[in-house]
Amino acid sequence: MATKKQIIIPIVILATGIAAMAIFSSMKKPPEEKEKVDNTPIVAVENISVAPMTLEVNSYGMVKPKYETELIAQVNGEIVELNDVFVRGGFVKKDQLLARIDPSDYHAALIDAQASMATARAALEKEVAQGKVAEREWRQIENSSPTELSLRKPQLAQELARVKAAQASILRAERNLERTEIRAPYDAMIDSRNVGLGSFVGIGSKIGHVLATAIAEIRLPVADNQLAFLVKTKSAKAGVNAQVNLIGTYAGKDTQWQAKIARSEGVIDNKSRMSYLVAEINDPYLLNSSNKSSNAPLRFGSYVNAKIMGYTISQASLVPRYLVVNGKVAILDSESKLNYVTIDIVRQQGSHVVVANGLADGDQLIVSALDYPVDGMKLALISNESQQEEKDVEAEKSETQMASNKESGE
Incomplete structure (x- = not known):
């Protein structure tokens, strides 16, 4: 039969274990809740600027006299x-x-020709007088008609010819003297x-x-596909009367001159396969005091770069070429969603393209890469994310400071 001690000891041990378990359970911290991770893609954007733009065609050439x-x-x-x-x-x-x-010999030749002219005129006047006498004598003869020889008409014609020859000699002598x-x-x-x-x-x-x-001209080679930017309509006179900015150097300084396209040569060069436009500039050496277009002369033989002014687009913007895919660009809309818009590309200009339609002033163009872009997906601006991170850092600093102050107070 178990003694009283044998019964009490197991009960005490069991009660002690339960108490210890309860104490340890109360000391255990609840598991921390994990913060929700925002997987929204972050993008960088640039604002689109839309404004009137005048297209330019670049060329070059040598300055020559017209x-x-x-x-x-x-x-x-x-x-x-x-x-x-x-x-x-x-x-x-x-x-x-x-x-x-x-001029000595030519003065003498002129005097000789003048003397021959005087002789020819005298002979002509004598022949005219003799012809009148012959005509008067024939009028006194009845029942007969005079011949041209009888009236001395051939002789008169001969003297007239000699006078004309003398006149030609004088003209020739005078012209040689002038020369x-x-x-x-x-x-x-x-x-x-x-x-x-x-x-x-x-x-x-x-x-x-x-x-x-008076006038200098510059032959400017232009690629055939660039002529379309000089006129909106199809014309054989593409670029004629267009303004041209000539850029060169004078006395070691960059200088600009204003010129105008005077004509197109109208053919494609066999070697370069380029069309040529001819620009003209008046008074290139500034010899005319009324010329105030430039403060430096444009010397013959100078090499210049040229910017030919084309037609103006009323609403145009520049977009980096690498952002255009299949004629579309990615835009961040007002609801912070991805939106692909179709654009009307007018031309390529260096590393950019000129867009005439499809974009509005202030549109946010996405310039960063997306791994798996889907039209309409939610996006976040990189600037907003940075601001949130800064707020979180400030909040952590504030909490740390408060805890430190509490411990020091205790």
Whole structure:
């Protein structure tokens, strides 16, 4: 039979174990709840700016005079006079004397022609008088009709021919005398001079070379597919009258000049396969005081870059080319959702494309990559996420500070 002690001890041990279990259970912390993870994709955006845009076509070319002339001697003789400005780089006015060929022989030829003219006129007057006498004598003869020879008409015609020949000789002599003076055909700059004082020149000898300073022109190659940006309608005169900004250097500084497309050559070059537009600029050397378009001369032979102004798009925007996929771009709409919109691409401009339709001013263009984009999916802005993270950090700092203050107070 069990004793009282044997019964009490197991009961005490069991009660002690239950009490200890209850104490330990009360000390156990409940499991922490895990915060919900936001898996919304985060994107970066750029605001779209829509504004009028004038299309440009880039080109390049060499500045040349519109007119240039090789001065050629038309008579023989010795160079007896040279103008001081008849040197390379000299500027001359129209009809200004550049050089003179010895005119002595041509003066003599003119006097000889004038003398022949006087002799021919005298013979003509004598023949006219003789013809009148013959006609008067024939009127006194009855029952007979005079012949042309009897009235001296062939002789009169012969003398008239001699007078005309004498007139031609005078004109020829005067023209040869004028040709002894080499004059500038227009306002020009001297490009070269091939004679010196005392040189003998013959017909066809080169005297010099002059460049017209009134107008300069630049041949600008343009790819055939770029002509469409100069006019909206199909035309063979694409780009004519378009404004051109010429960019070059003068005295080591970048300088701009304003020009205008004067004409199109109308053919495609066999070698370059390019179309050529010709730009013109008036008074490139600023010799005319009324020219205020530039503060620096545009010298012949200069290499310039050109921006040809095309037509203007009333509502246009620039979009990075890599963001366009199948003619669409990704937009973050007002509900923070992904939205693909179709755009009307006018042209490619470097690393961007010019968009005419499809985008509005202030649209948010998504510029970051998405792993699995789905039209209409919910998105979050990277700026909003950053602001939330900063708020969380500030909250943690505040809680830590409060706990520290509590412990110090205790």
